[in-house]
Amino acid sequence: MWQKPWGYKEGFAICGGLFLTGTFLQITIGKCELSILSYPMNVCVGVLYLVILLLIYAFSQKSYFIRWMGSCQAAVSSMVSVAMLTVVMGLIRQVKSDVPLLGAESWLGFSQMLSACSFVLLFLWMITLLGLTTIRRIHHFRWCDFPFVLNHLGLFLALTGAILGNADMERLRMTTKTGQAEWRALDENQKMRELPLAIELQDFTIDEYPPKLMLINNETGEALPSKKPENLLIEENFHTGRLLDWEICIEKKIPLAASVATQDTLNFVEFHSMGATYAVYLKAVNNKTGQQREGWVSCGSFMFPYKAIRLDDQTSLVMPEREPRRFASEVKVYTESGRRDSATIEVNKPFELEGWKIYQLSYDESKGRWSDISVFELVRDPWLPVVYTGIWMMIAGAVCLFALSQKRKEDNT
Structure with missing residues (x-):
């Protein structure tokens, strides 16, 4: 050695x-x-x-x-x-x-x-x-070395840019409310920061999956069957279905409903306003025992409680909370330079403005589709163009390397 x-x-x-x-x-x-x-x-x-x-x-x-x-x-x-x-x-x-x-x-x-x-x-x-190595090839440059220089110089730029820009990257969390402009955000240490831009939430919308019906164990709350829970998806044309030994028949659907307490039961009526919930009136028949149950089932909301049907001593029929399929925020963004932009921000579709990327992060899950709060993540990485330049140089180097190898094969033949 x-x-x-x-x-x-x-x-x-x-x-x-x-x-x-x-x-x-x-x-x-x-x-x-x-x-x-x-x-x-x-x-x-x-x-x-x-x-x-x-x-x-x-x-x-x-x-x-x-x-x-x-x-x-x-x-x-x-x-x-x-x-x-x-x-x-x-x-x-x-x-x-x-x-x-x-x-x-x-x-x-x-x-x-x-x-x-x-x-x-x-x-x-x-x-x-x-x-x-890159400096040496550039110093003794020949055109046949062009792909080599692109690949190595691109990798050098990407790596050094990522390291040198690490401390300059900002990742902030902003909570906005409908109709109010917000220019403050929290960093990773929960410190308040004032930003050179403001976001005004115009509207927040959620597209939800259709509601589901499932059976649960009355004592443990576990979905049944325990190893592989079953559910019925209440789509527009759905009327009857089966869960274990129970035949389910839906007689009435109210997509926007409110619960109304009567003298001896809980009823649901149409309610086209904030806090409305989904409710169905159904009948359940046990195919083995012939036992019948009927009543309202609802997933509830932040204003109205959920409603389940107790089928027997061990089992209840419930409607879990609806799952969001897509949620988006319509916003106006203002900057110190006087720029004003309108945008729709949703998950995996950020809005970019003056070096900032604004991502849809969350909302008030307790209110669900009626949320008047939207949470955004704001990311700024001024060294990202350097990293992207390096990546594109490596891609160009790979293309040039492939083209030169093909040309050499043709020359040899």
């Missing part, structure tokens, strides 16, 4: 040394705080890092070690080492970086892998090798 030419043994030895050095630093000074790399510190660090890479490459002719850093053996050993720690990260439950670790768990830092000194040193080693 350590006799020229260096190979994989020396590469893995260097990676092992970096891992041990990182572990020692983790024990003595603690984990790496990437939060310090916020603007403008991350820009300064990025520029300084590029200058250092160029200076290192300038001395490559005088140092065998620097020339070896651009070899395949150095690259493979570094990638394997980082990949091994990545696998460990996937096998160990990760906790937030602001959660303190105690005892042996803090020595290695595997529960906070992205902040562990050993991972940071190995990752820095890998992107340094990547950067030097």
Whole structure:
């Protein structure tokens, strides 16, 4: 070992040394705080890092070690080492970086892998090798190296952009109410932040799946059958169905209903206003015993209680809460620059404005479809264009590599 030419043994030895050095630093000074790399510190660090890479490459002719850093053996050993720690990260439950670790768990830092000194040193080693290799190919550029440069430079931009922009990424939670403009949001530490934009909730809508009927155990509340619960979906044309030994026949449906207490029972009437619930009047007949039950069944709402039918001593027929199929918010967004936009925001369909992405997150689940509150997640990552640029460069490099390989095959034939 350590006799020229260096190979994989020396590469893995260097990676092992970096891992041990990182572990020692983790024990003595603690984990790496990437939060310090916020603007403008991350820009300064990025520029300084590029200058250092160029200076290192300038001395490559005088140092065998620097020339070896651009070899395949150095690259493979570094990638394997980082990949091994990545696998460990996937096998160990990760906790937030602001959660303190105690005892042996803090020595290695595997529960906070992205902040562990050993991972940071190995990752820095890998992107340094990547950067030097890219600089060398650019310095001795030939057109046949164009796909190689695109792939490696794109990967370098994506990785460094993700690391340097980590501290600048903002993820906030805003709660809005119908008819009111809101410009304040909570960060991950539950601290209130005032934003350069405001969101006014115009309307909130929910599309729900059809209601269901199911049987439950009166003592445990468990859905029946216990291992594989059955249910009846009350669609528009549904009238009769069967649950276990009970034949269910629906006689009346009221999509928007309110419960009205009479002298000896609970009745449901049409109610086209906030808080209305879904109710059905049905008959249930047991095919084995001939026992019959009839009455109203409803899932209830925040204004009206649910209503079930007790079929026998062990079983009741209930209508669980309706499940949302789609929920969306119609909003107006105002910015400090004077811009005003209207948008419909729903799950997986965010609205983007001046570097902010606004996602539909939640609503007042206690009110369901009548919710007048909508919760949004606002995400801002100013370094995302750098990462996307790197990804598109890698895609372009792959396309160019495929095109050149096809051309070489044609030339050979």
